[in-house]
Amino acid sequence: PAHRAARGTDATVLVASNRGPVSYSLGDDGGLTSRRGGGGLVSGLSAIGSGADSLWVCSALGEGDREAVRRGVGEPGVLMLDIDEETHAAAYNGIANSVLWFVHHLLYQTPLEPVFDAEFRRQWEAYERYNRAFARALADRAAPGAAVLVQDYHLALVPGLLRDLRSDLRIGHFSHTPWAPVDYFRLLPDDIAAQLLRGLLGADRTCFLTRRWADAFGECAVRVLGPDALAGTRIGVHGLGADAEFLRERSHRPDVTERMAALREQIGPGRRAIVRVDRTELSKNIVRGLLAYRHLLRTRPEWRERVVHVAFAYPSRQDLAVYRDYTAEVARVAEAVNEEFATPGWTPVVLHVQDDFARSLAAYRLADVALVNPIRDGMNLVAKEIPVVSDAGCALVLSREAGAHEELGEYAITVNPYDVTGTADALHTALTLPEKDRTRRTEALARAATALPPARWFLDQLEALRA
Numbered sequence: 001p002a003h004r005a006a007r008g009t010d011a012t013v014l015v016a017s018n019r020g021p022v023s024y025s026l027g028d029d030g031g032l033t034s035r036r037g038g039g040g041l042v043s044g045l046s047a048i049g050s051g052a053d054s055l056w057v058c059s060a061l062g063e064g065d066r067e068a069v070r071r072g073v074g075e076p077g078v079l080m081l082d083i084d085e086e087t088h089a090a091a092y093n094g095i096a097n098s099v100l101w102f103v104h105h106l107l108y109q110t111p112l113e114p115v116f117d118a119e120f121r122r123q124w125e126a127y128e129r130y131n132r133a134f135a136r137a138l139a140d141r142a143a144p145g146a147a148v149l150v151q152d153y154h155l156a157l158v159p160g161l162l163r164d165l166r167s168d169l170r171i172g173h174f175s176h177t178p179w180a181p182v183d184y185f186r187l188l189p190d191d192i193a194a195q196l197l198r199g200l201l202g203a204d205r206t207c208f209l210t211r212r213w214a215d216a217f218g219e220c221a222v223r224v225l226g227p228d229a230l231a232g233t234r235i236g237v238h239g240l241g242a243d244a245e246f247l248r249e250r251s252h253r254p255d256v257t258e259r260m261a262a263l264r265e266q267i268g269p270g271r272r273a274i275v276r277v278d279r280t281e282l283s284k285n286i287v288r289g290l291l292a293y294r295h296l297l298r299t300r301p302e303w304r305e306r307v308v309h310v311a312f313a314y315p316s317r318q319d320l321a322v323y324r325d326y327t328a329e330v331a332r333v334a335e336a337v338n339e340e341f342a343t344p345g346w347t348p349v350v351l352h353v354q355d356d357f358a359r360s361l362a363a364y365r366l367a368d369v370a371l372v373n374p375i376r377d378g379m380n381l382v383a384k385e386i387p388v389v390s391d392a393g394c395a396l397v398l399s400r401e402a403g404a405h406e407e408l409g410e411y412a413i414t415v416n417p418y419d420v421t422g423t424a425d426a427l428h429t430a431l432t433l434p435e436k437d438r439t440r441r442t443e444a445l446a447r448a449a450t451a452l453p454p455a456r457w458f459l460d461q462l463e464a465l466r467a
C-alpha cells in the first residue's frame, strides 16, 4: 500500500473513521485472520502518493479487533483504538445508529419517538468520550500542520475537540449521510444540536456528498447558532463516484462468472431480473420495494413468470432490535409475495441475505432493472456501480431522495420512495424500455457515475484542505 507506517508524531495525513480499512476475526484455535474492507474510502486513501506518511485511526470493533490490539498485531499505517466496549456500544448503537442516523434519514415515527431521556444523556456522555479518544489519538500522532480527514456522524465532535488540542492542524470533516432539514434536526435537544454543529464547525472544511446536504447543514448552523455560524468554516461538496477500473476488473474474475451461472439458473431462461443490493437497513426502503413489485404482479399479470426480483439484503447493525425487526419484515414480505404468486417453475422473489461481494457483482452484470429506492441516502454507490459493470445495459429506477439522483437523475427513472404504486409503474416502464434507449441511458449513467473516482475524491479534499 502507498501509505507507510507513521511512527511517533510524524503523520502528515491522517484519516479517522469508526470502521477502519481492516478487521480481524478470532478463530477457534486462537488464530487471528485479517480482512481488508472495500469501499470508497479504502481505495481513496491508497491514492496518497508514496513518500507521504499517513495514518488511519479507527476503532476496534469486534472481539478479533480487540484481540489484535492486545497482541500488538496490526497493519502499517493503521492505528486501532481499543475504546472500552461499553463506551463504544453506547456511542455507536445508542447515539450514532439510533439517533444521528435516524435524524439525518428522517426515520423516527414521531408520535412515540424520539424520547430524549436519562438513558439518552448517558449514551451522549459515551459519545463524547468516544470522540475525545479519537481527538487525543489524532493530536498525539499528527505532525505539525498535518491534514486530518475525519469521517462521518460517528465522529461529529472530533473536529472541535481536536482544534482545541492542536490549533496548527488542517482539519476536514466529511459526512457520508444526508443532512436533516432544519425543523427535523431540531428534534434534538437544543444543547445537543448546538454541540454537534460546533463540533463539525471546528473543521476548516466541512464536506458533504451533494449540494443539497451541504445547504441543509448551512441552514441548520445559521438557525441554531446564529448568522455568523459559518464564518470560520468552508463548506465543500465532493460527490464520491464509482471506481470503474476496480469494478470492471473485479467483476470479470472467475468467482463472479461462476455466480452469474448460478443466478441465471435461479432466475430461469428468458426471464428479466429486477436487482437490488443493500445493507438491510431502514433507510433503504426494501419493504416498499417488495410491495411495489407485488403491485406490479397484481396489476400487470403479463409479467408473471416473466420476471424475477433478485433482492440481496445483507443484515447490518443487528445489535439493535429495530434493525433486527426490519430484517425480519423484509423476509416476511418476500415470503408473502412468493406465496401469492409462485408457480412450480417460478419463484418471483429470490432473497439472499449472506453478504457475498462476488455474487453482488454477478447480479450487477446481469440486471435488466436496478431498483434503488431509499427513503434518503447520502449518495448510494450501488446506483453508480451497476451501470458501470452492466453487461447488456440496465434501466435504473432511482429514488429522488438518494444523493446519487443529483448526478444520475436525468438518465434514471425517478421515483418518490414512499409511493408504492408509482414505484410499480416505474418498474414497468423500466422493464419495457426500448433496448436502444436502455443502452444509451446506461452509457450516460456510467459516465456520470465515474466522474469523480475515489482516489480523485480523496485527493481533491486533501488539496482543498491544504489550500
Ligand code: F6P
Residues within 6 Å of the ligand: 019, 152, 176, 177, 316, 317, 378
Ligand atoms: O452511509 C454512511 C456510512 O458510514 C457508510 O459509509 C457505511 O457504509 C455505513 O454508513 C456504516 O455502516 P456500519 O454501521 O456498518 O459501519
